Amino acid sequence: MPWLVLAMALICVDVTAAAADLFVVTAQPSQLSTSLDIQEIMTGRTRKWPDGTPIVVALPSKESPYFEDAGKAWFDGSASAMQRHWLRLVFSGQANVPIYTKSDEEAMAILEANPAAIVVMGIEPPPTFNVMARLN
Amino acid sequence: MSEEQYFVIGKVHTPMNFWNDTYHHGRFFFPTISRPLAFERFIPIHDIGLRWGGREIGDQKFFFDVVAGSGMSAEFEHEFFGNGVNAGTVSAGFYPTDDWLLQIGYYRDKLIDHESLPGHQAHMQMGDMVPVDLDYDLWAMSSHFENSTYKLLTEISINRTEDSDWNYSVFQYAGYKFSPDLTAYAYYDVTSVEDGGIHFVAGEESRMGVGLSYFFDASAVFKLELIDHEEDLGLSPEDGIELRA
Numbered sequence: 001m002p003w004l005v006l007a008m009a010l011i012c013v014d015v016t017a018a019a020a021d022l023f024v025v026t027a028q029p030s031q032l033s034t035s036l037d038i039q040e041i042m043t044g045r046t047r048k049w050p051d052g053t054p055i056v057v058a059l060p061s062k063e064s065p066y067f068e069d070a071g072k073a074w075f076d077g078s079a080s081a082m083q084r085h086w087l088r089l090v091f092s093g094q095a096n097v098p099i100y101t102k103s104d105e106e107a108m109a110i111l112e113a114n115p116a117a118i119v120v121m122g123i124e125p126p127p128t129f130n131v132m133a134r135l136n
Numbered sequence: 137m138s139e140e141q142y143f144v145i146g147k148v149h150t151p152m153n154f155w156n157d158t159y160h161h162g163r164f165f166f167p168t169i170s171r172p173l174a175f176e177r178f179i180p181i182h183d184i185g186l187r188w189g190g191r192e193i194g195d196q197k198f199f200f201d202v203v204a205g206s207g208m209s210a211e212f213e214h215e216f217f218g219n220g221v222n223a224g225t226v227s228a229g230f231y232p233t234d235d236w237l238l239q240i241g242y243y244r245d246k247l248i249d250h251e252s253l254p255g256h257q258a259h260m261q262m263g264d265m266v267p268v269d270l271d272y273d274l275w276a277m278s279s280h281f282e283n284s285t286y287k288l289l290t291e292i293s294i295n296r297t298e299d300s301d302w303n304y305s306v307f308q309y310a311g312y313k314f315s316p317d318l319t320a321y322a323y324y325d326v327t328s329v330e331d332g333g334i335h336f337v338a339g340e341e342s343r344m345g346v347g348l349s350y351f352f353d354a355s356a357v358f359k360l361e362l363i364d365h366e367e368d369l370g371l372s373p374e375d376g377i378e379l380r381a
């Protein structure tokens with residue numbers, strides 16, 4: 001009978017895994033960056049930090065596990081719409097090419113190399129960096 | 137030059153209107169299968185010369201372009217200032233809201249030996265009085281609105297050569313996005329020449345269409361249109377109703 005009690009307990013346990021969080025991270029000081037709308041940055045409408053420095057946008061590439069999540073978050077659920085949107089901006093000369101990252105390691109490397117960058121990662125960054133948003 | 141300003145030397149797309157400035161030859165991005173009719177008759181797609189422009193100026197994202205060019209005559213021959221500075225383009229615009237762009241442009245050219253240009257059509261013979269070179273004036277206005285659900289594009293132009301009346305073109309597009317990848321749309325496109333002088337033949341050409349556009353991903357798109365094409369110029373064999381993909 002103990003095995004029956006154990007089996008029933010397991011059935012009642014919620015075994016659903018928690019959805020992963022997505023972190024939008026920058027090296028910019030929080031007092032400068034939190035005033036900006038992330039949607040505006042990710043869609044290329046806001047292209048400069050408050051101090052006038054051009055924003056370097058790093059988006060998840062097709063190989064990244066966050067590619068579809070980024071599309072859902074900022075491009076009406078379509079990751080290919082995200083690519084087309086930036087392709088059109090670049091093609092018409094309205095924006096610079098964004099960087100596309102495959103992994104959290106690549107995103108961290110860009111963040112460390114470029115203080116004007118904004119990246120999307122699946123892990124919480126070191127406290128020296130500023131988390132502008134946390135999406136689930 | 138800076139984050140806001142740039143300078144270009146060479147063959148450029150004339151910054152006359154939103155369509156030419158945004159889509160260039162990028163058929164993948166075209167809202168419809170074909171370019172507006174005005175590009176076949178009135179609006180030069182390219183010029184060869186010097187272009188100075190600015191973008192993202194101020195809160196309303198003001199932008200401008202100035203082109204000193206070789207003109208349609210030299211562009212046809214791919215000559216860099218073959219006849220000197222023969223054409224000029226000035227355009228400017230801004231964003232009244234984040235989703236809405238307004239733009240106006242002016243183009244002035246001297247059509248050297250106009251009869252040899254691709255846009256030339258039949259004219260009445262006037263013997264020795266027929267001028268070879270024609271002054272050409274073109275104005276264009278664009279309004280583009282796009283959000284996650286709707287896309288509206290209006291392109292209007294007027295033009296004339298020496299001794300002709302003003303001719304005009306109108307392109308109106310309206311699209312509804314069922315999703316970021318699927319859009320249903322309708323458009324009306326017309327060019328009209330009342331009195332074309334000795335360069336354009338008088339008459340009207342129009343296209344009305346309804347269509348569907350579906351993006352498979354970031355590199356492939358399928359468009360299907362039902363088009364009613366009417367023209368009284370006798371130039372196009374495609375007059376009538378057609379289904380085009």
